Amino acid sequence: MGEYLHDHPVTPRTEDEKQKVINRLKRIEGQVRGIQKMVEEDRYCVDILVQISAINAALKKVGFSLMERHTKHCVSEAIKTGEGNEAIEELIEVIKQFSK
Amino acid sequence: MGEYLHDHPVTPRTEDEKQKVINRLKRIEGQVRGIQKMVEEDRYCVDILVQISAINAALKKVGFSLMERHTKHCVSEAIKTGEGNEAIEELIEVIKQFSK
Amino acid sequence: MGEYLHDHPVTPRTEDEKQKVINRLKRIEGQVRGIQKMVEEDRYCVDILVQISAINAALKKVGFSLMERHTKHCVSEAIKTGEGNEAIEELIEVIKQFSK
Amino acid sequence: MGEYLHDHPVTPRTEDEKQKVINRLKRIEGQVRGIQKMVEEDRYCVDILVQISAINAALKKVGFSLMERHTKHCVSEAIKTGEGNEAIEELIEVIKQFSK
Numbered sequence: 001m002g003e004y005l006h007d008h009p010v011t012p013r014t015e016d017e018k019q020k021v022i023n024r025l026k027r028i029e030g031q032v033r034g035i036q037k038m039v040e041e042d043r044y045c046v047d048i049l050v051q052i053s054a055i056n057a058a059l060k061k062v063g064f065s066l067m068e069r070h071t072k073h074c075v076s077e078a079i080k081t082g083e084g085n086e087a088i089e090e091l092i093e094v095i096k097q098f099s100k
Numbered sequence: 101m102g103e104y105l106h107d108h109p110v111t112p113r114t115e116d117e118k119q120k121v122i123n124r125l126k127r128i129e130g131q132v133r134g135i136q137k138m139v140e141e142d143r144y145c146v147d148i149l150v151q152i153s154a155i156n157a158a159l160k161k162v163g164f165s166l167m168e169r170h171t172k173h174c175v176s177e178a179i180k181t182g183e184g185n186e187a188i189e190e191l192i193e194v195i196k197q198f199s200k
Numbered sequence: 201m202g203e204y205l206h207d208h209p210v211t212p213r214t215e216d217e218k219q220k221v222i223n224r225l226k227r228i229e230g231q232v233r234g235i236q237k238m239v240e241e242d243r244y245c246v247d248i249l250v251q252i253s254a255i256n257a258a259l260k261k262v263g264f265s266l267m268e269r270h271t272k273h274c275v276s277e278a279i280k281t282g283e284g285n286e287a288i289e290e291l292i293e294v295i296k297q298f299s300k
Numbered sequence: 301m302g303e304y305l306h307d308h309p310v311t312p313r314t315e316d317e318k319q320k321v322i323n324r325l326k327r328i329e330g331q332v333r334g335i336q337k338m339v340e341e342d343r344y345c346v347d348i349l350v351q352i353s354a355i356n357a358a359l360k361k362v363g364f365s366l367m368e369r370h371t372k373h374c375v376s377e378a379i380k381t382g383e384g385n386e387a388i389e390e391l392i393e394v395i396k397q398f399s400k
Contacts, residue, residue, distance in 0.1 A: 025132055066149055
């Protein structure tokens, strides 16, 4: 990784795209607060664990949609301009981390 | 699953235990807010994906520590009182969801 | 981990139990050979990747069923004889590896 | 998925590439046989579970290397010829299955 780092995406997200991702993250933030409350109220451990799994699934979903957009824009652009290999290796690296 | 649901853990968490879990969840909540900011500021997709992986890892860590406590208390208690199988099947079910 | 290692399960598997697990593993072995053939025949990468995912899922399924049996027998036995904590910590350790 | 299926990779694997993948798969096949033997010999469940995790990790490693090659060849080719979106959606789909 590392050599191919940008500060910004090649194609900036539209306001609408941003808002959708942020809304999903706000919902996830709310779910994390929900778990704090469950712990405070001494709720049954298995119910808390089920909630944590749900948050993980929601986060992965956001991740996959960002990954798809990233591949369609940044990686594709890199491939067209001959910088494909670095972009692809960086992508595979992040996929590996994701699938842990 | 389902038949063995409790509303509360057999051994209530101490205030100190609760506080530790809540502190970890507050940190995770902050990380989720951090990602929202990254999206707003149009930060590089791969950096955002790396952050999402980090949150997933942190959530799993909390999950595993709750799972250990649950097994040491609730499941152990169930085993000693002859209700072990239901508690274990419920545990395995939640582990499966977790490892997705 | 480590301190609580046995050479054999507390309750030996019946011949029937063994045979079922072995049959599932033989099928998985066949699937792995199938992928080798796909690679030799230059089959489409995505089809090969789908097959690898299927094998991973099948292996996890075998793993979860062994895990359930292990918890119902070895771990339960350990809990009843007061050695529960070591057995549970060992179990959680292996669950962590599994969910990677 | 589905609409973008090829029977063969755009760039055929070299004999050397094929042999490397096949060797790794043969080793995995041997590991699966090893687990069968462990079950037959009534070995300790946790040791078997550790072995299953190791096979899963090895399979994922093969998968990621195929995925990298696929993206560098087939997906890149598709992007250059304007069929990128279908190829990328197919790729993301298989990544999702992989990270389960």
